[in-house]
Amino acid sequence: MDIEALRHDTPGTTGRVHLNNAGAGLMSRxxxxxxxxxxxxxxxxxxxxxxxxxxxxxxxxxxxxxxxxxxxxxxxxxxxxxxxxxxxxxxxxxxxxxxxxxxxxxxxxxxxxxxxxxxxxxxxxxxxxxxxxxxxxxxxxxxxxxxxxxxxxxxxxxxxxxxxxxxxxxxxxxxxxxxxxxxxxxxxxxxxxxxxxxxxxxxxxxxxxxxxxxxxxxxxxxxxxxxxxxxxxxxxxxxxxxxxxxxxxxxxxxxxxxxxxxxxxxxxxxxxxxxxxxxxxLGMDQIGKRAFALGDLLRRRLDALPGVTTHDQGTEKCAIVTAKVDGIPTADVAAALAAQHINVTTTVAEHTQFDSEIRDVHPLVRLSPHYYNTEAEIDRAVEVIAGLTR
Structure with a gap:
């Protein structure tokens, strides 16, 4: 994939980091x-x-x-x-x-x-x-x-x-x-x-x-x-x-x-x-490999931060990453990211009621990269969250 060409064809990548593809992906030109x-x-x-x-x-x-x-x-x-x-x-x-x-x-x-x-x-x-x-x-x-x-x-x-x-x-x-x-x-x-x-x-x-x-x-x-x-x-x-x-x-x-x-x-x-x-x-095989790789990178980087815990389950994990920061309300974490022009969202118990019956984890910050995101954008989001834990 020519990531730079894909980003040039995606107006929304200018001026912000879009990590809310599980909500709505950015349309291409x-x-x-x-x-x-x-x-x-x-x-x-x-x-x-x-x-x-x-x-x-x-x-x-x-x-x-x-x-x-x-x-x-x-x-x-x-x-x-x-x-x-x-x-x-x-x-x-x-x-x-x-x-x-x-x-x-x-x-x-x-x-x-x-x-x-x-x-x-x-x-x-x-x-x-x-x-x-x-x-x-x-x-x-x-x-x-x-x-x-x-x-x-x-x-x-x-x-x-x-x-x-x-x-x-x-x-x-x-x-x-x-x-x-x-x-x-x-x-x-x-x-x-x-x-x-x-x-x-x-x-x-x-x-x-x-x-x-x-x-x-x-x-x-x-x-x-x-x-x-x-x-x-x-x-x-x-x-x-x-x-x-x-x-x-x-x-x-x-x-x-x-x-x-x-x-x-x-x-x-x-x-x-x-x-x-x-x-x-583009090919769904290539899309899937890159999306999963970016999700894995983001999840590993967040797990390495003190006071940050990811909550994704399963033996195979996709590009949707959910996390909680100790001592900081989830809404405040999302607001801090938004202030730096990083798009994320939060989970609520009402969206997965049966899961919430046994896991008392919501709300969580949900970050969802896609193939047109870059590793540098992942780093930027992690740096903002890391700054909240210092």
Whole structure:
């Protein structure tokens, strides 16, 4: 990778250190041009007319996303964010009293709330699979918990609150053998390192464009295996997702289009396509190696500071680094970094409720470098934190 060229093509790297890619990555000029060009076209000719003119490029986005994750274009539906996509998948399952949903302690907060609502409405049971000694979801315990009542295994690949990478492919092998649907929330993994739905063996996957993919906010997608469609009944139907039969009935659109909505922000869609194509051009293997290396460097540097503790779990740790400074409120640490034009954020217990039941560590400072960050930027962030401990 030509890091200097990538940074030159990323306006946000000028004047600040962006270590909040787990929140929203910095867009490249290439992606900005794709978005603004379509907005200008809409302003010049009209929204419908602009969509008609760019129909081929808009349609190509489905193929780009599919290529990124190893699926097919007809298995992809686009959404305004990953939570919408996840809810579309989850609420397409029919849960009955006594049905069990198995999930992990690292599950994202919005997903947890959806599980709790479903349990309240249907009488289903939410079962939290224990962690292994490293903090990953314990796949041996998962296999033992699956039985005839299991309706879904839903897991966050990487949590919002740390560098843990859950063993998605191992989970996929277990769910395939048991014939149980597997919904993978890949919001923090797609764009950060290679993710292949065929290798993982999940039935549904959701992700966002704004984080490590470096796309615009207001973008997300759902991938659904063709083999899983017979188990799913979308909870929302509209003119994009179904065809009226001329009488009092309708038929679903083929593939993942049955989850889609007619109205979309096409400028954002084209921005998403640009960001995905850039990731593909750079190569996800190379992106993942550099992101992990920067995360490892940052974690080791922080662990070497007196009074600073990192809290990332798992045997494999990604580019999300969480830390606490003894005696200094987390908000003050984040504010000190912000005062030096270093972008970070903080974790809250509400975003990983099941994890918070057993780990009383939040709030933590969350720093998340990506491939366009430099080692010098890592040093700068560590120096600011080191200054707080003196």
């Amino acid at each position: 290439r992606t900005l041009r794709a978005i603004t060009a379509h907005l200008e076209l809409e302003a010049a000719v009209g929204g419908y007319e602009a969509a008609d003119q760019e129909q081929e490029r808009i349609g190509a986005t489905y193929g780009s996303v599919a290529e990124l994750i190893g699926g097919r274009a007809d298995e992809v539906a686009l959404f305004g964010n990953s939570t919408q996509a996840w809810n579309a998948a989850f609420h397409a399952l029919e849960l009955s009293p006594g049905a069990r949903v198995l999930t992990g302690r690292a599950e994202y907060g919005s997903n947890v709330l959806a599980y709790l609502q479903a349990a309240r409405r249907t009488g289903a049971e939410i079962v939290v699979v224990p962690d292994d000694a490293s903090g990953r979801l314990d796949t041996t315990a998962l296999a033992a918990l699956i039985d005839e009542r299991t309706a879904l295994v839903g897991v966050s690949h990487v949590p919002t609150s740390g560098g843990l990478v859950n063993p998605a492919a191992e989970i996929g092998r277990i769910t395939r053998a048991a014939g149980v649907p597997f919904l993978l929330d890949a919001t923090q993994s797609v764009g950060q390192f290679p993710v292949d739905v065929r290798e993982i063996g999940c039935d549904m996957l959701t992700a966002t464009g704004r984080k490590f993919l470096r796309g615009p906010r207001g973008t997300g997608f759902l991938w659904v295996s063709s083999d899983a469609l017979d188990r799913l009944e979308p909870s929302v139907v509209e003119i994009e997702s179904a065809n009226w039969d001329g009488g009092r009935g309708f038929t679903w659109q083929p593939g993942a289009r049955r989850f889609a909505t007619w109205e979309m922000a096409y400028a954002n869609v084209l921005g998403l396509d640009s960001a995905v194509r850039q990731a593909l051009d």
